Amino acid sequence: MTLLRDGLIALLASFGAVTLLWLLAAALPGRREELPVVLLVPLRGRAEQMEYIVRSLELRRSRAGAHAPIVLVDAGLEQEARRRADLLTGEHPGVLLISAAEVSKYWE
Numbered sequence: 001m002t003l004l005r006d007g008l009i010a011l012l013a014s015f016g017a018v019t020l021l022w023l024l025a026a027a028l029p030g031r032r033e034e035l036p037v038v039l040l041v042p043l044r045g046r047a048e049q050m051e052y053i054v055r056s057l058e059l060r061r062s063r064a065g066a067h068a069p070i071v072l073v074d075a076g077l078e079q080e081a082r083r084r085a086d087l088l089t090g091e092h093p094g095v096l097l098i099s100a101a102e103v104s105k106y107w108e
Contacts, residue, residue, distance in 0.1 A: 044076040
């Protein structure tokens with residue numbers, strides 16, 4: 001019985017030591033650099049999944065703690081899709097709509 005108790009105590013002690021080391025390593029400040037990231041989404045035609053794409057990217061962006069802008073590129077959108085894209089840029093901060101010709105200007 002003593003052997004079982006000593007084994008259990010040793011197991012719990014080792015688990016606790018590993019947990020403390022893990023927490024200590026996670027608390028140490030790591031080197032984080034903000035990389036210049038832009039989420040570029042080319043759209044054409046009716047762009048039926050545009051809202052889904054924007055909301056999914058916003059969710060992933062917020063979970064990652066990133067501040068990357070979402071740039072919608074009009075590569076031949078229909079009139080109704082263009083109107084919806086304009087509405088999305090007004091409703092969601094950090095979402096931009098540019099034409100395909102403006103992509104090179106955006107990078108400057």
